[in-house]
Amino acid sequence: MNQDFPFLNDDFEEIRDLLQQFENLKSGQSHSFLDEDSFELIIDYYDEHDELPNAMQAAEIAIEQFPYSSTLLLKKANLLIESKKYQDAMDLLEKAAILDSTDINLYILQTDVYLAMNQHQKAAALLEEQISVFDGDDKTELLLELADVYDDCEEFDKVFECLKMTLEHAPNNEEALHKICFWTEFTGRNEESIRLHTAIINEHPYNQLAWFNLGTAFQGLKLYEKAIDAYQYAIVIDEKFDYAYRNMGDAYIRLRKYADAIDVLKKHLEIAKPEDVIYEAIGHCYDRQKKYTQARYYYRKASHLSPGNDKLYFKIGAAYMMENNWENAIKSILSAIKINKNNAEYLMALGNCYMELDRNKEGLIHLLAAVRLRPSSVNTWLEFIAGLYRSGFYEEALSQLEAATRKVGQKPAFLYCKAAISIATGQYKEGLLLLENALQDSPKHLKKMLEIDPTLLQHPGVLELVTRYKPVRKRNK
Incomplete structure (x- = not known):
């Protein structure tokens, strides 16, 4: 691989030479002069390779040679935080602030210390103060950091507010766009999200994430037609936007437009890694269209990806039941029960399949088992009593009816x-x-x-x- 990218060899040679010079320096041998940038590279190398003692030693030697370097002080402070020496790190950060208070990393590291010491309010106050000082990308980074702080202290509405401020400052920031999509749904602030993303789209009409977020906000308000329109714009901008196809499929299902849902979900399969939930959703759409053979095909494809999902086997069985194919229904439902023995719905379905095949004894055994699992369910009692009636056990049906009345009223x-x-x-x-x-x-x-x-x-x-x-x-x- 390095033959294809010769600059990787150059980088490796450079850091190897620097590490050798550092070893010579520690042992007192002759060595070339190591400047501040070289020490930074050495510290980063040891830190990235989890050699914390070597990284700390390099930082201490570097600071002895460059005592007024705020960057090196920040490097050492970061290592102290990794070592959980929080007060020592904070003392060092205060020294670094005297040398250079304009480095954003100073405040991010101070925030890390406050969070590690469970002082969330101090962390938030620090970032809130500095947000008004910085501008550009630095302000964006501080706002995102503040959103994480609010997340840690479970002030979820403030997380949304912070992300909203981030996007008002930097409308195309992908991290903020991704995060606010989740937090809109979590906090239920769909109307605000619609206003925010509409404003972003007015200024940046080719921002596919903004269109997608607009769609999810409409979907959160059950405005599925508007959601679909927004997702379609996102897909026009990025035809491989798999999550837009996924969400659009869900919106079409909510509108009971199953053919449209199938089309977009199949498109999702073309551009993204196959997922059991997508196959299952397509199966559900065919099920609703009463195309049971196709439904089973996609349920099976879902079960191959998720062999422990008992619901998929039951859905296959239920599709067989809709065609009165009782033998195959039984096989599939038994597969579901093998995974989940304590599901009354499965036992009722299995019992009814046996009843349809005139295997009444087996049917009643499973219907009774369903009642024992869910004795407070009216439906399970009704299915069992119906089974007794169809089997000609009228006295027992009457007896169980009285028992059901005592149990559920x-x-x-x-x-x-x-x-x-x-x-x-x-x-x-x-x-x-x-x-x-x-x-x-x-x-x-x-x-x-x-x-x-x-x-x-x-x-x-x-x-x-x-x-x-x-x-x-x-x-x-």
Whole structure:
């Protein structure tokens, strides 16, 4: 590699010569004169190679020869901070300030000392004072340093304010643009972010990060169309802006524009490293379009990148269930359960698959297991009771219905279940009375009874009651 870049050899030769001269100096042998810049290089070399004792020795010898060098004092102060000798470092920094108070590194090192000593307010006060003194890049650096201080002491709104000031001073600063994107979402100050980035874009219309941040702020306010417009501008400026494609895909999903979401997420895959969340999102879009084969394809690609994600296997199984492919659904759901044994949703789905295959005993075992995992869930009880009903265990279904009522209280859906059980066992009068009471109290829960047994609508009395209590839809004038 050094043959391709000959200047690397030159740099190595230079530092090797300087280190040899320094060794000669320490041992009292003859040596060439080492100037201040040479000592800085030697100190930096030892520091970067984690040779702290050698770096400290070099700094001390350098300061003996150049006692009025504020730069060398700062170098030694930095080494003292690394050695956790904070008071010694602060004393040295005060000496350096007398020699040169215009070096920004002086204040950054003082800030490091204050933070190490858990004196956050002193660190903030120091930086706030110096921000008004410095200008240009130095002011930008101090503002970013102050934002980090506020982050350390968990004054998060001040972090946002500081980053906002940074961008008002330096609108194209990438570090500030990246950071304020996170802090806008964290603090929820989306409206301010929109105003800030709109102002930046007005002055710098080709700032893709400003367009991206504008998009995320709109997205934070659920203004997805405006967010998409902003992301599109970012992509026009930088067609390989992968995060813009990612966020745009999410915005399209929120708008239920699944075809558009698929297009931009596939574009993301073309320009960025494949990620399981992107594959999963594409799978979700196909799922919503009822294109289950494509959905499974992308869920599987996601699972290859994240083999420990049980949800992906379950989604594959659920897609099979939508096609009544119960055997393959079972295989995928069992893979999910192998990773996560204590998920009631998985057990209910597995139980229902077995029920569809007339393997009722296995189905009921898993539905009961779901109830035991989530005994306070109305839905798990309903699924188990429905399984008992379909298996013809009417007395047990009634018993479990009573147990469910004791556990979670009386629910409208339970009354429909009881009505269905009464009708199925020949207690028509009681069943129809229960059904009428249920329809009077909560007609919208009728679907629960019909999910358990659609054939109930063939009973004349049930059909008459359902027709009577069917809600009348208001016509639009």
